[in-house]
Amino acid sequence: xxxPPLRSKQGFDIELGPSVMADASLYSRNxxxxxxxxxxxxxxxxxxxxxAGGVTRSRSKMNIVEQVxxxxxxxxxxxxxxxxxxxxxxxxxxxxxxxxxxxxTPNVWSRQHIGLLMQYAxxxxxxxxxxxxxxPFFLNYLNMEGTQVVSARVLLNLPWSFKVFYGLLSDxxxxxxxxxxxxxxxxxxxxxxxxxxMACMDAGDPYYPDRKYAHVNPATLNPEIVATFNTSARQNxxxxxxxMMLAAVGFVAVDAAADAVVVxxxxxxxxxxxxxxxxxxxxxxxxxxxxxxxLTGFAFxxxxxxxxxxxxxxxxxxxxxxCLCCLPVLPITWFFIKEEKHAGVNVREYMASFWELLQQxxxxxxxxxxxxxxxxxxxxxxxxxxxxxTWAGTTPFNDKVMETAGHAIxxxxxxxTGKYGLHWNWRLMxxxxxxxxxxxxxxxxxxxxxxxxxxxxxxxGVGVAE
Numbered sequence: 001x002x003x004p005p006l007r008s009k010q011g012f013d014i015e016l017g018p019s020v021m022a023d024a025s026l027y028s029r030n031x032x033x034x035x036x037x038x039x040x041x042x043x044x045x046x047x048x049x050x051x052a053g054g055v056t057r058s059r060s061k062m063n064i065v066e067q068v069x070x071x072x073x074x075x076x077x078x079x080x081x082x083x084x085x086x087x088x089x090x091x092x093x094x095x096x097x098x099x100x101x102x103x104x105t106p107n108v109w110s111r112q113h114i115g116l117l118m119q120y121a122x123x124x125x126x127x128x129x130x131x132x133x134x135x136p137f138f139l140n141y142l143n144m145e146g147t148q149v150v151s152a153r154v155l156l157n158l159p160w161s162f163k164v165f166y167g168l169l170s171d172x173x174x175x176x177x178x179x180x181x182x183x184x185x186x187x188x189x190x191x192x193x194x195x196x197x198m199a200c201m202d203a204g205d206p207y208y209p210d211r212k213y214a215h216v217n218p219a220t221l222n223p224e225i226v227a228t229f230n231t232s233a234r235q236n237x238x239x240x241x242x243x244m245m246l247a248a249v250g251f252v253a254v255d256a257a258a259d260a261v262v263v264x265x266x267x268x269x270x271x272x273x274x275x276x277x278x279x280x281x282x283x284x285x286x287x288x289x290x291x292x293x294x295l296t297g298f299a300f301x302x303x304x305x306x307x308x309x310x311x312x313x314x315x316x317x318x319x320x321x322x323c324l325c326c327l328p329v330l331p332i333t334w335f336f337i338k339e340e341k342h343a344g345v346n347v348r349e350y351m352a353s354f355w356e357l358l359q360q361x362x363x364x365x366x367x368x369x370x371x372x373x374x375x376x377x378x379x380x381x382x383x384x385x386x387x388x389x390t391w392a393g394t395t396p397f398n399d400k401v402m403e404t405a406g407h408a409i410x411x412x413x414x415x416x417t418g419k420y421g422l423h424w425n426w427r428l429m430x431x432x433x434x435x436x437x438x439x440x441x442x443x444x445x446x447x448x449x450x451x452x453x454x455x456x457x458x459x460x461g462v463g464v465a466e
Contacts, residue, residue, distance in 0.1 A: 105273070106265040108280050113265065115336030117284050119184060119258040122329045123251050124285035126191060126322055128292030130244050131156050132403070133300065136396035137315055138241075139385050140306035142233045143207035143214070146382040152237070153380065155245045159252040166256035172350050177341035183257040184333045191250030192326045198243045199319040206304040207233040214306070215390065240315065261337065279418025283411050290407035295321070297400025307395045373434075391448055392459040402460035409464065440465050 108117055134152050138144045144152075166183070175182035208214050209228050218226055258281075266277045295318075302312025357363055388394045417424070444462035447453045 104268070105270060106268050106277060108265070108277055111336060112338040113336075115332045116258060116261055116265075117281060118329055118332045118336070119254055120281045120285040121288045122188075122326055123255050123258075124288030125292050125325050126195075126247065126251050127285075128289035128407075129296055129318070129322055130247065132293060132296040132400070133315065133318070135385060135388070135399060136296070136300035136305035136307070137203075138237050139389060140214070140396070141203075141206045141304055141315075142237045144234050144237050146384075146386050148234070148237065149385045150380055150382045152241045152244075155241055156248055158245065159248045163252060163256045166253050167260060168350070170257050170260060172345055172347050174342055174344045177343070178339055179342050179344065180257045180261050180339050181334055181337055184254045184337075185330060187250045187253030187257070188326060188330055188333065189250070190253070191247045192323060192330070194243050194247035194250065195319050195323045195326065198240060198247075199316045199323055201239065201243075201316055202236075203240075203315040204233055204236045205230045207231075208304075211303045211306065261339070273422075275418055275422045279414050283414045283418075286407050286411040286414060290404050290411065293400045293403040293407060297397050297404065301395060301397035301400075305396050306389060307397050309397065377434075377437075387448060388459060391451075391454050392456045393454070394456040394459060398456055399460060402457075402464050406464040 106113060108114070131153060134149060134156075138152055139149050170179050170183050207230050209230070213221065213225065213229075218229075262277055262281055266274065269276060298309075299313045299318055301307030301309040303309070305312060358367070388399075421429075440462050444459055448459060
């Protein structure tokens with residue numbers, strides 16, 4: 001049976017090959033969807049080739065799209081015809097499930113992929129612990145200025161801004177034929193080395209020999225008491241901030257490579273359960289971020305850290321614990337993540353494909369949202385940490401208790417969204433949560449600033465609600 005050609009929105013004629021037409025019932029149901037599911041299996045450059053209508057060379061390893069010979073005049077007019085050469089059963093499977101990539105539905109708990117979960121568990125542990133030390137260690141223990149504390153947080157988050165370049169390097173420069181696992185190993189090696197360096201460094205004595213002087217104006221104290229303050233403590237913080245930033249460079253590289261694996265697995269999921277892989281890995285990461293909050297809450301709640309416990313551990317000891325957490329991930333990365341060899345892609349072709357992708361409306365809209373929401377949502381005031389310590393009177397333990405509660409709620413919401421909310425209106429969800437966060441945050445900040453309510457549970461509780 002000869003089929004009439006399908007015409008795309010760009011005006012190109014598209015013809016289904018005879019093998020697809022052998023299943024007339026499939027074609028009669030919805031030929032466009034059968035075609036789109038085939039195109040969905042292609043990489044970005046291959047889809048661009050089809051849309052452009054004049055490219056004769058395809059980089060598809062599956063070889064499912066071929067250009068049908070046409071006259072030069074037809075090619076000039078942009079009427080290149082493409083045939084889909086695939087068996088009816090393969091087309092039917094994609095048609096029924098809606099998967100975007102060949103392969104069985106992935107199980108991230110299997111031996112082939114359990115290493116991927118371990119990546120996010122370790123990243124969550126390190127990423128949760130390092131920023132969690134800023135308040136008790138840098139502000140309370142070392143008594144660094146508010147500007148220095150904010151700078152520490154900025155430097156810890158700075159490597160995340162270069163995640164796209166990690167992805168570019170991973171895609172275009174495979175190591176021994178592998179694009180993901182070697183970069184994960186390199187990232188963990190860098191992170192482990194910097195954690196080990198910090199574990200061997202000396203944190204020095206706290207700024208205040210007695211924490212009771214922290215809330216007293218130094219001008220009212222005797223010179224003999226002021227002379228006992230360790231004024232060199234603030235300088236010790238600089239070397240730790242730099243080392244923590246370099247450790248972040250390592251685990252962000254791991255996160256970028258792991259995200260690429262997640263995308264490949266997610267595209268193999270049927271449409272009915274699509275999103276399960278993402279929700280699972282981020283639930284795992286959130287759980288371990290929560291555990292890191294528990295760790296720092298107990299470890300850094302001694303009197304020197306602004307808490308009320310009679311015991312605590314030193315900063316180098318905490319870094320030693322993180323070293324022990326990262327060490328087993330190195331062999332797990334290589335032996336428990338399945339990865340096929342890949343020749344890589346040409347950088348010039350990659351950037352051309354990237355530029356074509358950026359011009360697609362769904363892509364640049366999401367990028368614009370991420371850019372502007374990041375600008376408006378990430379404003380930080382240098383006085384927030386001193387406000388939390390001085391006006392709200394927050395102890396590190398209570399801070400971590402509420403942070404733990406917040407992460408637990410977040411993990412629960414991710415689970416519920418993955419189970420019940422895959423078909424919700426996510427735009428409406430983002431809008432409602434953004435407005436709610438602004439209202440709650442402004443309420444807590446303004447009421448504390450104007451001395452209407454200065455209570456640590458109010459300050460922390462609103463953050464959990466956000």
